[in-house]
Amino acid sequence: MKRKVLFLSVFLLAAAGMVLPALPCHASDGEILIGHPACLSGSYAKAGEQAVGGIQAILDWVNNTRGGIAVEGRKASLVYKYYDCESKKESVTSLLERLITSDKVHFTFAPYSSGLTLAGAPIAEKYGMIYMDHGGASDKIFQQGFEYVVQTIGPGSLYHAGTLEMVKAIDPSAKKVALAYADDEFARSVMKGAEERAAELGFEIVFNRTYPAKVTDLTPLLSDLKASNPDVIIGGGHFEDGQLLNRQLADLGIQPKLLSLIAAATLPAFGEALGDLAEGVMGPSHWEYGVTFSEKGAKKLGKMWIGPNQEEFVALFKKAVGKDMIPDYHAAEAGAAVLALVLAVEKADSLDPDDVREALGDLEFMSFYGGWNIDETGKQVGHSMVDVQWQKGQRVIVWPVAAQTGKPLYPKPDFK
Amino acid sequence: MFFEQLSGNLVQGLILGSVYGMATMGLSLIFGVLQVVNVGHGAFIMVGAFTALILFQSLGVPPILAIPVALLIGMCLGMIFYYGAVKPLVSPSGAGIRKVGRRQLGKAAGVFVAVMIAMRILSGVLDLNIAFSIFIAIILMYAFLVYVYGGRRQEKGPELATLLVTFSLGVILEEVVKQIFTSEARGYNWDLGKLDLGFTVLPFTKILASGGSLTVAVLLYLWFNKTRAGMAMRSVVEDSVGARVCGVNVDWQYALSFSLGIGLTVTSGVLLTMFIPVGINPYMGGGYTLKAFVIAVLGGLASPYGAFFGGVVFGLLENGSYTLLAALPGGEPFALTRFFSFVMLLVILLIRPTGLLRRKG
Numbered sequence: 136m137k138r139k140v141l142f143l144s145v146f147l148l149a150a151a152g153m154v155l156p157a158l159p160c161h162a163s164d165g166e167i168l169i170g171h172p173a174c175l176s177g178s179y180a181k182a183g184e185q186a187v188g189g190i191q192a193i194l195d196w197v198n199n200t201r202g203g204i205a206v207e208g209r210k211a212s213l214v215y216k217y218y219d220c221e222s223k224k225e226s227v228t229s230l231l232e233r234l235i236t237s238d239k240v241h242f243t244f245a246p247y248s249s250g251l252t253l254a255g256a257p258i259a260e261k262y263g264m265i266y267m268d269h270g271g272a273s274d275k276i277f278q279q280g281f282e283y284v285v286q287t288i289g290p291g292s293l294y295h296a297g298t299l300e301m302v303k304a305i306d307p308s309a310k311k312v313a314l315a316y317a318d319d320e321f322a323r324s325v326m327k328g329a330e331e332r333a334a335e336l337g338f339e340i341v342f343n344r345t346y347p348a349k350v351t352d353l354t355p356l357l358s359d360l361k362a363s364n365p366d367v368i369i370g371g372g373h374f375e376d377g378q379l380l381n382r383q384l385a386d387l388g389i390q391p392k393l394l395s396l397i398a399a400a401t402l403p404a405f406g407e408a409l410g411d412l413a414e415g416v417m418g419p420s421h422w423e424y425g426v427t428f429s430e431k432g433a434k435k436l437g438k439m440w441i442g443p444n445q446e447e448f449v450a451l452f453k454k455a456v457g458k459d460m461i462p463d464y465h466a467a468e469a470g471a472a473v474l475a476l477v478l479a480v481e482k483a484d485s486l487d488p489d490d491v492r493e494a495l496g497d498l499e500f501m502s503f504y505g506g507w508n509i510d511e512t513g514k515q516v517g518h519s520m521v522d523v524q525w526q527k528g529q530r531v532i533v534w535p536v537a538a539q540t541g542k543p544l545y546p547k548p549d550f551k
Numbered sequence: 552m553f554f555e556q557l558s559g560n561l562v563q564g565l566i567l568g569s570v571y572g573m574a575t576m577g578l579s580l581i582f583g584v585l586q587v588v589n590v591g592h593g594a595f596i597m598v599g600a601f602t603a604l605i606l607f608q609s610l611g612v613p614p615i616l617a618i619p620v621a622l623l624i625g626m627c628l629g630m631i632f633y634y635g636a637v638k639p640l641v642s643p644s645g646a647g648i649r650k651v652g653r654r655q656l657g658k659a660a661g662v663f664v665a666v667m668i669a670m671r672i673l674s675g676v677l678d679l680n681i682a683f684s685i686f687i688a689i690i691l692m693y694a695f696l697v698y699v700y701g702g703r704r705q706e707k708g709p710e711l712a713t714l715l716v717t718f719s720l721g722v723i724l725e726e727v728v729k730q731i732f733t734s735e736a737r738g739y740n741w742d743l744g745k746l747d748l749g750f751t752v753l754p755f756t757k758i759l760a761s762g763g764s765l766t767v768a769v770l771l772y773l774w775f776n777k778t779r780a781g782m783a784m785r786s787v788v789e790d791s792v793g794a795r796v797c798g799v800n801v802d803w804q805y806a807l808s809f810s811l812g813i814g815l816t817v818t819s820g821v822l823l824t825m826f827i828p829v830g831i832n833p834y835m836g837g838g839y840t841l842k843a844f845v846i847a848v849l850g851g852l853a854s855p856y857g858a859f860f861g862g863v864v865f866g867l868l869e870n871g872s873y874t875l876l877a878a879l880p881g882g883e884p885f886a887l888t889r890f891f892s893f894v895m896l897l898v899i900l901l902i903r904p905t906g907l908l909r910r911k912g
Contacts, residue, residue: 176726178834180734318886346885349838351827354563355873356885358556358751374736375830382738382829388745388752399736408738408829551742 166214167204167486169194169473170234171244172255177222181374181402182247182465184456186270189466190215190244192451193473196443206480213473220246224254231258241486242267242476245284247465248373249273249291249321256281265488265495267476268513269469273324277512283488285495286515287472287507291321292328294419295369297522298395299329301534302367303336305545309392313342313365315356315380316397317372322348325397329369341365350376353383361389371396371418378408385412385550392546393417395522402463406525413525415547420523422467422504423532424449425540433501442474442502471504557874559751561867566753566761568866570819570826572859573764574839575846576771577816583788583853584808585641587713591721592843593836595625595813599820600831601728607739614741615759617821618767625817629810635697636716637809640708655699663692721836729833738829760825767818768859775855784808788853815855849896851906860908868892 171190174183194213197203203210216238220226227246234240235258243259245252245268252271256279259266266284268276272291276284302309312333316322323345333340341363346356357380360368368384368391371377377399384394399405400418409416426445433440443451448470452462476491479498483490499508499517508517522534524544531541574596581589589595602621606612612620670684743755775781786794787804795801823839824831842865850861872891876884899907 176729176734176834180729180834181736184734318883344885345883347889350885351838351842352563352567352870354567354751355560355870355888358559358563359873359877359884362552362556375832375835378736378738378829379827382827386745386752386754386757388747402735404735404737408736408831410740412740 165203165209165211167206167211167242167480168214168216168238168240169242169244169476170231170238170240171215171217172220172227172230172234172246173217173244174222174247174251175219177220178373179222179247179251181404182270183219183222185463185465186247186469187217188452188456188460189462189468189470190217190473191455192448192462192466193442193470195451195455196447197473197477200443201477204477204480206484206486213477216240217244220251222246222248222251224251227251227255228258231255235259235262235264240264242488242491244269244469244472245271247271249276249324250319252276252284253279253320256284259283263488265476265491267472269472270465271321273320274328274514275320275324277514281513283492283513285472285475285492285509285513287475287504287518288468289421289515289518289520290328291324292331293520294325294397295329295395296332297520297534298369298393298417298419299332299336299338299367301522301543302393302545303338305543306366306392309366310337310339311341311363311365312338312367312369313360313363313391314340314344315342315353315360315368315370316345317348317350317376318345319348319372322370322372322397326370338367346376348372348376350379353379354387357383357387357389361387365391367391367393367395369393369395371399373398374402374404375399378405381405381409381412381416388550390549394547395419400525401523401530403461403530406528406530412550414527415524415544417522417524417533417547419520420464421518421520422464423521423523423530424461424463425532426505426521426538428501428503428505436501438506439478439500440502441478441500442471445503448503467504471502471507474502474504475500475507553874553878555750556877557871559748560870560874562748562751562753564867564870565863566757566866567826567870568863569761569764569768569859570822570862571842571846571866572850572862573767573822574816574819575843575850575858575862576768576855577812577814577819578843579847579850579853579858580815580855581809581812582847583855584784584812585637585713585805586710587637587641587717587809588710588844589812589816590714590718590840591724592717592816593838593840594721594724595628595816595836596820596823596839597728597831597833597836598628598724599625599817599822600824600835601732601820602817603821603824604737604739604831607741614739614756614821614825615763618763618818621818621821622814625814626810628817629813630806632720632813633806633809635693636720637713638806639697639700640712640716641805655696659692659696659699662695663688666691721840725833725836732833734832734834736829737831739824741825741828756825756828760822763822763825764819764859767815768856771815772856845893845896849899849906851908854906854908857906857908861906864907865892868895 173187198212203212218230242265247270249271252268268286272288274290274292316326342360377396395417400416401420406413430440479491479494483494506517510516521532521538523530524533532538533543578592599621603614603617606617666688746753783799846861846865847858850857869892872888873884876887
């Protein structure tokens with residue numbers, strides 16, 4: 136009996152010794168706590184890793200290069216507290232509660248994706264906490280009357296605005312547009328935007344259908360789409376389904392002049408997975424390595440500039456994730472959300488959510504991520520997107536012309 | 552146009568269905584013999600998909616040749632997981648005679664502490680981080696507990712416990728694969744050309760995937776019905792007590808069926824990537840788990856080739872119904888295919904509650 140007690144206590148002590156450093160600690164006076172239910176496993180693990188890396192990179196810059204945040208007469212540093220939400224709605228809500236009530240964070244960040252961002256928003260609202268939306272693009276998030284949700288990613292309705300303008304500019308004879316999207320919150324808002332834009336620009340929508348988000352075989356939908364014989368196909372949803380759509384279009388020998396896929400096509404993994412079949416495929420992106428936003432450019436436009444330049448951001452990101460990995464837009468938009476918060480806290484000179492929210496509303500600035508400005512609902516209106524295209528295994532920015540790193544390949548080469 | 556699309560979708564559905572069927576046989580086999588529902592099913596499919604991907608990308612092995620490798624990997628995993636986690640819960644015989652006291656728990660804790668201390672000392676020499684040390688210590692402690700408790704005489708665990716165990720195994724596999732390969736969605740390009748049927752186009756890899764599935768199903772059927780080993784396994788399905796009386800080693804049959812079931816599932820992962828060679832990631836299995844349950848019930852839960860048949864029916868329903876539903880005005884046909892397939896499932900179960908291929912009594 137005695138031995139059992141002894142063993143047990145040694146075991147517990149050893150276990151406690153391992154776990155203790157990981158327990159939550161409340162902010163001391165000079166610290167500002169940011170809480171984030173991050174998607175580190177589950178369907179959005181890839182985007183989640185990027186977002187966490189982006190936030191850590193900018194935190195590093197704010198605390199070490201900039202020297203912290205000046206608020207209420209002192210210099211405070213940012214502290215980042217995150218848990219893995221497993222890409223699940225239930226975990227998002229319970230982790231937000233935990234971050235707010237038990238970790239007592241000052242500001243919250245939304246998880247990745249429109250669906251999860253929407254799931255967590257009511258919790259942040261309930262506690263009157265600022266909720267920085269960096270990866271939820273759906274316009275619907277800003278039609279619910281939420282007061283504390285602030286968007287950094289551009290709204291879904293604008294994803295394909297540039298793409299369609301590009302087609303109109305290069306090839307006025309291309310008229311028929313087919314839309315094939317995942318049936319989820321984000322893709323639906325993108326599709327609606329593309330549909331409206333296409334109508335404005337005089338395109339004809341010849342096919343407009345959704346597929347379930349977790350789909351295994353798109354053949355029936357694509358055979359149907361093939362019959363409409365479109366010039367332009369735009370669609371997609373997230374990562375796996377985008378690859379599947381591209382692959383099965385090739386399998387069925389459907390040859391559009393332009394193919395643009397949301398989310399999937401902007402990731403390096405897309406080109407690796409599809410090889411030659413990715414050639415000429417496009418995707419709208421919020422930020423790409425190679426965009427040319429600079430302090431000088433901001434000055435020319437008469438806008439305030441904050442944060443590291445592109446190369447500095449990439450270096451900080453690599454340091455944060457501990458890998459030789461180029462950040463994609465999921466990292467950039469999460470990092471830019473931190474910059475917005477920093478400026479707003481200083482402007483409000485307070486940590487009170489209402490003061491900071493007001494300051495965010497008045498804020499307009501530029502950073503490596505581009506412009507940042509929100510409307511009265513919290514929706515991002517100051518940021519413009521770019522279109523990237525896969526050319527010989529590389530992502531090239533082809534639209535708008537001002538941001539080009541290469542000429543668009545149009546019409547796209549046929550699938551072999 | 553309508554008939555062209557319908558026939559195209561039916562042909563595609565047939566091919567998809569045979570792969571679905573293949574992906575369900577392992578689930579049915581394990582349920583039939585052990586009465587264990589493998590909730591981690593999809594994770595094993597994912598292991599197969601990664602096997603095909605890695606062999607093709609780093610060694611240039613064509614996926615069709617990855618099948619035996621996948622079967623072997625799957626059977627090894629199956630054996631390890633059976634003896635390491637499942638056996639204590641389903642053991643029908645109380646085979647072991649080792650007596651276990653509470654002291655063993657203390658010893659297990661001792662193993663953990665000893666390993667932690669050893670790792671701390673070693674970390675001066677090697678570059679070990681603390682998470683890695685804990686990980687190794689937990690594995691060794693677990694192995695010790697399996698050694699102690701695995702051979703113990705005991706009663707069968709409740710069925711819910713096996714659900715939890717297979718669920719955990721699935722999660723562990725997913726996370727381990729994620730640690731090694733990251734959660735990036737991957738893919739490969741194995742181009743063998745295409746067969747143009749006029750109304751639809753079939754890449755040869757898809758045809759090969761379907762042919763491979765059919766071959767495995769036929770081989771399994773022959774093995775079950777024509778060989779002694781197969782019949783021994785079937786006797787356990789029919790009546791495990793009777794089989795024991797007749798001299799069948801039921802314990803070994805349990806281990807073998809679990810291992811074979813996992814082997815088949817991992818193999819199906821390879822065939823699945825021949826059908827869809829993209830979107831390979833650690834969490835890809837979830838959707839297949841759900842589908843496999845439906846197909847298994849449709850085919851008659853305990854019958855592996857019934858599962859194959861059920862898969863074909865499900866594939867035909869899912870793809871074939873699209874054209875019919877697209878002819879309806881309004882609505883989203885793809886979302887409705889799910890609705891349609893599940894209504895058909897209810898109808899089939901209403902008429903044949905034991906599933907399509909379950910023999911009577």
